[in-house]
Amino acid sequence: MPRDPKYDILFEPIQIGPKTMKNRFYQIPHCNGFGSEKPLNQAHFRAMKAEGGYAAVCTEYCSIHPESDDTHRVSARLWDDDDIKNLGLMCDMLHEHGALAAAELWYGGPHAPCMETRCVPRAPSQIPSDFEHLTYPKEMDKDDIREVQGFYVEAAKRAREAGFDIVYVYGSHSYLPQQFLTPYYNRRTDEYGGSLENRARFWRETIEQVKEAVGDDCAIAVRMSTDMFMGEAGTQLERDCLPFVELVDEIVDVWDINVSGISEWGEDATPSRFYESGRLLPWQKAVKGVSKKPVLGVGRFTSPDLMVEAINDGALDIIATCRPSISDPFLPKKIDEGRLDDIRECIGCNICISRWEIGGPPLICTQNATAGEEYRRGWHPEKFEKAANADNDVLIVGAGPAGMECARVLGERGMRRVHLVEGQDDMGGIMRWIPQFPGLGEWARVVNYRKIQIDKLKNVEFIPNTKLDAEGVKNYGAEIVIVATGGYWATDGLNGCTHDTIPGADASQAWCATPEQIMAEGKSTGDKVLIVDNDGYFTGVSLAEKLAEEGKQVTLMTHLGHIAPYMHFTLEAPNMHRKLHKLKVEIVTYQIPTEIKEGNVTSAHVYDEEHLTEWGVDSVVLVTQRRSNEALYRELKDSVGIDALVSEGITGFYRIGDCVAPRLVADCVFDGHRLAREIDSDNPEVPLPFKRERHVIEREAVLA
Amino acid sequence: MKVLVCVKQVAVLGDEVEFTDDERDVDPDYLDFALNEWDSYATEEALRLVEAAGSGEVVVVSVGDEDMEDGMRRCLAMGADRGIRVEAEGRLDPIQVARALAEVVQSESPDLVFAGVQSSDSVQAATGNALAGLLDLPSVAVVTKIDLGDGKATVNRELEGGLVDVVEVDTPAVITIQTGINEPRYATLRAIKQAEEKEIDMRQAGDLGEPGSRVRKMFVPPKGEGAEMLDGGAAEVAQRIKEIVQEKTA
Numbered sequence: 001m002p003r004d005p006k007y008d009i010l011f012e013p014i015q016i017g018p019k020t021m022k023n024r025f026y027q028i029p030h031c032n033g034f035g036s037e038k039p040l041n042q043a044h045f046r047a048m049k050a051e052g053g054y055a056a057v058c059t060e061y062c063s064i065h066p067e068s069d070d071t072h073r074v075s076a077r078l079w080d081d082d083d084i085k086n087l088g089l090m091c092d093m094l095h096e097h098g099a100l101a102a103a104e105l106w107y108g109g110p111h112a113p114c115m116e117t118r119c120v121p122r123a124p125s126q127i128p129s130d131f132e133h134l135t136y137p138k139e140m141d142k143d144d145i146r147e148v149q150g151f152y153v154e155a156a157k158r159a160r161e162a163g164f165d166i167v168y169v170y171g172s173h174s175y176l177p178q179q180f181l182t183p184y185y186n187r188r189t190d191e192y193g194g195s196l197e198n199r200a201r202f203w204r205e206t207i208e209q210v211k212e213a214v215g216d217d218c219a220i221a222v223r224m225s226t227d228m229f230m231g232e233a234g235t236q237l238e239r240d241c242l243p244f245v246e247l248v249d250e251i252v253d254v255w256d257i258n259v260s261g262i263s264e265w266g267e268d269a270t271p272s273r274f275y276e277s278g279r280l281l282p283w284q285k286a287v288k289g290v291s292k293k294p295v296l297g298v299g300r301f302t303s304p305d306l307m308v309e310a311i312n313d314g315a316l317d318i319i320a321t322c323r324p325s326i327s328d329p330f331l332p333k334k335i336d337e338g339r340l341d342d343i344r345e346c347i348g349c350n351i352c353i354s355r356w357e358i359g360g361p362p363l364i365c366t367q368n369a370t371a372g373e374e375y376r377r378g379w380h381p382e383k384f385e386k387a388a389n390a391d392n393d394v395l396i397v398g399a400g401p402a403g404m405e406c407a408r409v410l411g412e413r414g415m416r417r418v419h420l421v422e423g424q425d426d427m428g429g430i431m432r433w434i435p436q437f438p439g440l441g442e443w444a445r446v447v448n449y450r451k452i453q454i455d456k457l458k459n460v461e462f463i464p465n466t467k468l469d470a471e472g473v474k475n476y477g478a479e480i481v482i483v484a485t486g487g488y489w490a491t492d493g494l495n496g497c498t499h500d501t502i503p504g505a506d507a508s509q510a511w512c513a514t515p516e517q518i519m520a521e522g523k524s525t526g527d528k529v530l531i532v533d534n535d536g537y538f539t540g541v542s543l544a545e546k547l548a549e550e551g552k553q554v555t556l557m558t559h560l561g562h563i564a565p566y567m568h569f570t571l572e573a574p575n576m577h578r579k580l581h582k583l584k585v586e587i588v589t590y591q592i593p594t595e596i597k598e599g600n601v602t603s604a605h606v607y608d609e610e611h612l613t614e615w616g617v618d619s620v621v622l623v624t625q626r627r628s629n630e631a632l633y634r635e636l637k638d639s640v641g642i643d644a645l646v647s648e649g650i651t652g653f654y655r656i657g658d659c660v661a662p663r664l665v666a667d668c669v670f671d672g673h674r675l676a677r678e679i680d681s682d683n684p685e686v687p688l689p690f691k692r693e694r695h696v697i698e699r700e701a702v703l704a
Numbered sequence: 705m706k707v708l709v710c711v712k713q714v715a716v717l718g719d720e721v722e723f724t725d726d727e728r729d730v731d732p733d734y735l736d737f738a739l740n741e742w743d744s745y746a747t748e749e750a751l752r753l754v755e756a757a758g759s760g761e762v763v764v765v766s767v768g769d770e771d772m773e774d775g776m777r778r779c780l781a782m783g784a785d786r787g788i789r790v791e792a793e794g795r796l797d798p799i800q801v802a803r804a805l806a807e808v809v810q811s812e813s814p815d816l817v818f819a820g821v822q823s824s825d826s827v828q829a830a831t832g833n834a835l836a837g838l839l840d841l842p843s844v845a846v847v848t849k850i851d852l853g854d855g856k857a858t859v860n861r862e863l864e865g866g867l868v869d870v871v872e873v874d875t876p877a878v879i880t881i882q883t884g885i886n887e888p889r890y891a892t893l894r895a896i897k898q899a900e901e902k903e904i905d906m907r908q909a910g911d912l913g914e915p916g917s918r919v920r921k922m923f924v925p926p927k928g929e930g931a932e933m934l935d936g937g938a939a940e941v942a943q944r945i946k947e948i949v950q951e952k953t954a
Contacts, residue, residue, distance in 0.1 A: 393897075419892075419893055458736075477895065477897055
């Protein structure tokens with residue numbers, strides 16, 4: 001289907017400095033865990049977006065010098081000639097697809113703890129980082145300023161040599177240039193501190209020097225946070241940013257505009273729980289109002305209508321995407337080809353970001369199981385090889401995230417028939433009720449995308465309202481059986497703290513409930529509720545929010561030092577804390593129940609077991625741990641037996657998702673995808689080895 | 705107990721449509737095909753009646769080319785015992801289809817003949833009634849419930865406005881089945897494989913005569929005037945819709 005003409009504006013070329021983008025789609029800098037030291041993974045990951053239609057694709061933050069070493073987190077680096085070689089591959093592969101390559105030159109100041117290089121970062125003032133504990137910078141004198149500006153120039157030259165078309169002087173997220181601009185970081189009294197002109201001086205001079213060095217060959221991009229939401233201390237739009245734009249607009253080729261500092265950068269990389277797409281548009285529009293140069297920016301755009309609106313409304317010239325480009329690298333191409341219902345929309349869960357915050361592992365995506373697997377597993381998000389055993393029929397029992405993804409990919413791989421059989425009346429599994437939590441509506445995209453795709457696949461049939469027992473599976477007539485029956489929340493308080501049940505905990509009682517009993521089965525609670533959360537992610541806090549909003553008096557108890565610690569990684573924590581505080585949810589940490597009775601809970605302090613506390617409550621909700629729903633799998637394997645299955649013609653028998661072990665939804669989608677990709681391997685149960693990008697030594701040469 | 709079910713593999717439109725050069729049909733390149741939704745309910749109802757009777761057979765009948773057999777195989781996988789396809793090519797109208805079916809009904813002498821209320825592609829709702837007319841059998845259309853008695857059946861007939869007409873009809877009769885009368889069963893993979901082995905008897909059509917209607921031209925209807933696009937957020941749009949409804953119903 002051809003492109004809808006109303007989206008034509010998204011495909012108009014645009015000039016930025018000496019370079020031209022072929023359309024308006026830009027992949028904003030974002031981390032992937034590959035940096036400069038896994039160059040093949042890096043290049044293939046970025047090139048997939050270029051293949052998918054992006055006109056320009058950027059590195060993650062790219063360190064200009066060993067003093068800006070973010071280890072344990074992984075940044076790209078342009079420290080020396082070998083880094084030029086490694087990142088050059090990414091440039092070459094982007095260029096092959098007609099895309100521009102961008103490098104986000106970065107100096108972190110105190111936020112970069114230099115754990116690998118053991119350097120001392122420099123900063124405008126000697127104040128420890130508000131992001132990285134126990135990291136003190138050296139306060140810069142004028143020589144330091146000249147020297148660090150020199151680092152930028154040298155790195156820019158290396159970027160040009162590597163083949164980059166766009167070079168950033170990156171400030172946003174409270175990195176060095178923005179630290180100079182911001183009173184919160186800059187307490188100087190010399191000509192680099194105080195007045196706006198002084199606070200802007202470092203950034204202005206650095207842009208001038210980089211422009212002078214590479215500006216004839218490369219477009220100069222400046223990424224600025226236009227509001228830190230910190231009052232007088234933070235950068236402010238009217239007071240600081242618009243005057244700064246006017247000051248340096250002449251020497252900047254493209255503006256990259258966002259908001260927030262580093263310690264609450266969820267205000268920029270907004271979780272869908274708190275913000276809709278396009279949340280940054282007012283700030284971007286304000287900058288566009290004073291700048292004569294193209295403005296780009298993110299907004300978790302997945303809807304082409306919103307993209308067009310952002311351009312027509314004068315807020316943006318270039319549509320930058322980060323998370324939507326991970327979720328679907330082919331977003332531009334699908335809009336271009338009129339295939340809007342094939343777009344795999346980002347759900348804004350920030351699982352991708354959590355990996356950077358954890359510090360190092362390659363990114364993952366709930367929606368796109370192929371993200372980060374382009375090189376090491378050779379997976380292409382849109383291309384599927386016909387399976388060698390495609391003449392087989394497949395039965396998948398359970399249409400949750402793993403089962404749906406497995407059915408979709410097996411359908412794409414051309415299996416003769418795939419039957420996705422589900423006991424409920426619709427697909428989704430746990431993702432039917434999780435999106436019912438406050439703010440998580442967009443998470444339903446996990447189900448919606450797959451439903452639409454499965455509906456299009458003629459060889460995949462969805463069969464609802466059908467509960468199969470072991471006999472039913474055995475006699476179903478499939479050659480390959482995949483059990484994807486999910487998991488459930490423990491009803492007896494079994495938990496990862498005591499590795500035991502909680503005496504008295506029993507969700508079969510009216511006053512005691514599990515999350516799915518409340519969300520999927522409609523079990524009600526009394527007015528005074530105690531939630532026991534030993535899980536530490538979204539379930540406990542979401543239930544607390546929901547029940548408190550319903551007017552209940554909620555106590556949220558965890559054995560951990562924080563509630564929902566994983567939400568720090570997904571950037572949801574600050575606003576989640578604000579919300580629960582406003583709702584007057586009582587937060588109790590370092591406590592584990594020792595006994596639960598109707599009307600009363602006794603808990604102990606985890607570091608002082610003799611210190612007991614009594615809690616009078618009407619209801620208890622057990623968010624203690626999940627368990628695999630493996631009854632069907634066990635019956636087939638242990639009671640019916642593999643031999644009996646084989647004699648019925650079942651040559652492949654596997655399980656996926658929470659049914660193996662309860663995990664993140666992203667991991668369940670991956671598990672279903674992985675099995676389908678490898679359904680014709682020698683032993684599909686065991687993942688094929690992936691390519692490990694590492695330095696392999698020549699022993700003899702080393703010893704010689 | 706023998707029930708004959710008339711089924712059709714219908715054309716399903718995609719997002720885009722092109723017409724054939726003579727502008728009298730949709731270009732088949734733009735079509736998918738599937739079993740007519742009503743016919744799966746009719747098949748299910750027939751299976752239930754035969755299962756309740758304890759013995760008998762369900763025979764599915766289609767009129768058309770070999771592509772019709774895909775839909776028939778689905779019915780056979782659900783549990784129908786055998787199929788009969790009357791070979792015919794090209795576009796037939798409901799009267800001609802009914803003439804072809806009438807010959808089969810006469811040769812099979814079933815206790816009941818089912819058809820779907822209508823096909824989702826042509827939506828003429830005529831074949832079942834035409835068949836009854838040709839055979840001079842009693843017929844009831846748009847049926848949502850069947851209680852089988854001895855030589856007769858009590859059936860619920862769906863009327864406009866949610867009304868139900870309960871009528872008694874002598875059997876054999878032709879009954880057109882409405883969706884929702886039951887929950888059609890799904891076929892297991894084994895049943896689908898077994899259905900591939902079931903017999904579909906191919907017969908040649910006799911003289912199907914002249915059609916009762918002809919297609920002169922197919923076209924996309926021109927866009928009408930006067931649509932009002934409502935802008936704004938959900939609350940504003942809802943408010944405006946409320947006002948419009950109030951204006952129109954005042």
